[in-house]
Amino acid sequence: MVLRVENRQWQTTFDAAQDAICLIDNDQRILQANTAMGDLTGTAVQNMIGRHCWEVVHRTQMPIPECPLRRARTSLRREQLDLQIGEHWLHITVDPVLGAAQEFTGAVHIMRDITERKQLEEALRQSQEHYSNLVENTPDLITSVDAEGRFVFVNGSARTFCGLEPQECIGLSAFDFVHPQDRQHTQNAFRQWSQSSEGTLNFENRQVSRSGVVRLMQWNVVARRSANGEVCGFDSVARDITDRRQSEEALRQSEVQLQCILGSTSDGILAIDHEGKVIRFNQQFGKLWQVPQSLLDAKDDQVLLDYVVNQLAEPEEFVSRVQALYGSEIVATDTISFKDGRIFERFTSPLMLDTFAIGRIWSFRDITERKQMEEQVLQLAFYDTLTRLPNRRLLGDRLGHALAASRRSGCYGVLLFLDFDNFKSLNDTHGHSAGDLLLEQAANRMKTCVREIDTVARLGGDEFVVMVDELNTDRDEATAQAGIIAEKIRTALAVPYVITAQHKNHPDVRVEHRCTASIGVVVFIDREGTQSEFLGWADTAMYRAKDAGGNLIRFCELRG
Secondary structure (H helix, E strand, O other), X not given: OHHHHHHHXXXXXXXXXXXXXXXXXXXXXXXXXXXXXXXXXXXXXXXXXXXXXXXXXXXXXXXXXXXXXXXXXXXXXXXXXXXXXXOEEEEEEEEEXXXXXXXXXXXXXXXXXXXXXXXXXXXXXXXXXXXXXXXXXXXXEEEEEEOOOEEEEEOHHHHXXXXXOHHHHOOOEHHHHEOHHHHHHHXXXXXXXXXXXXXXXXXXEEEEOOOOOEEEEEEEEEEEEOOOOOEEEEEEEEEEOHHHXXXXXXXXXXXXXXXXXXHOOOOEEEEEEXXXXXXXXXXXXXXXXXXXXXXXXXXXXXXXXXXXXXXXXXXXXXHHHHHHHOXXXXXXXXXXXXXXXXXXXXXXXEEEEOOEEEEEEEEEEEOHXXXXXXXXXXXXXXXXXXXXXXXXXXXXXXXXXXXHHHHHHOOOEEEXXXXXXXXXXXXHHHOHHHHHHHHHHHHHHHHHOOOOOOEEEEEEOOXXXXXEOOOOXXXXXXXXXXXXXXXXXXXXXXXXXXXXXXXXXXXXXXXXXXXXXXXXXXXXXXXXXXXXXXXXXXXXXXXXXXXXXXXXXXXXXXXX
């Protein structure tokens, strides 16, 4: 009896593992596999036993050349491999099991789905490449120097201005390119700031290229500090402001500063003085807000405000925000939403002349597409791309909330683990596109069987999970409710599916396909198990339904 209990406990632990695990014998055949291995490979556990590992994992008749199991058999030590199979990346670890004479007697084969990690690594690589391209190709001069002012990095614009080749830059003193009359002042500013300041050093000086070209640069410098706080170098961004300074010198008015801003951005810009008169605006402002030219030419801020608020989803909040910012020195960024679905990023800051605020600048950028892309990323992260149902990650999150809620309310919930009985034959006969159409129809049928607040999730392939929480506080009543829900879903899924199958180089075929479902049911409450245990119990119950002939409902047996 004790042995059976220990075996059952071991099997439960084995099946509860999130990694896909199988035990391999000396002939490289599968002796035992856990549920995760079945989920990952799409092969029922009982159908793996006795088959070669590569037949199940790689779906090949012979081991692939880089097969870690093959290498482990020879090396007699752990072998690992990251391998892409279809759309998934797997991290495979093989640990050989050695006999008394240190001979190979079998292996433990573990697979972990690292698709998400690989996607994140690729996204990071692309981000780093994007950042590198931006830094290298920006018109600003970007440089890094060590504590003595020697170049350790110089971007393309800086090299072009200085007249340097890439191999010449490293080790040269940045101060050699400062105008002789500005050199001592620049060195003193660096020395004093690095000893006493923590922020950004902003200053202007003249730079001289090797060919003798002199330009006025505006610098933004931050110090790199070691762990003990000592300055070990500086990172700098310099912008050529020669032309702007020449214009400021000629006009000596704040309008020139605004004109420079208006001419350097594609954002919608509007500058207002303290009396509500429009000082400047760019054409992009009129395009973004769809303002008639006659209203822009009137240069009356109140007239513009009355016109634009009619486009907004929350006009009162917009007006209140505008009124609160006038006369203040607040710098702020927020977003505003339009009735037609557009979203603008709004930036505002006081318009300064010397040390006095003389008005306010507003900048607007259309970020609708960016927000839509962010929403798409969210959909890809938490929803199945085919059925638009929650995926395994979102199911886990919702199940966690449901367990926490059951702890507070004392109400039971139910998990239904579903797997279709006759799905593979449709794929084999009419292709995966037909199978996808059936899965979409099945998803819609399941959603109609439960409340909108309930969860219907797709784990992958033809496996689905339905979660209904906040049932009865009495287990028997909750179990009866769960049976009604499961039967409703089973009946809905058993109705034949009508699908238009598409075949390459052949006319479309209208197919009527009967595809029932085996359903495993577990009634849950927080104190009786964990997420993985409840899912595992429901999965086990589903396999009992499938083993009994399919198109059946089986409840999880009581655990004792």
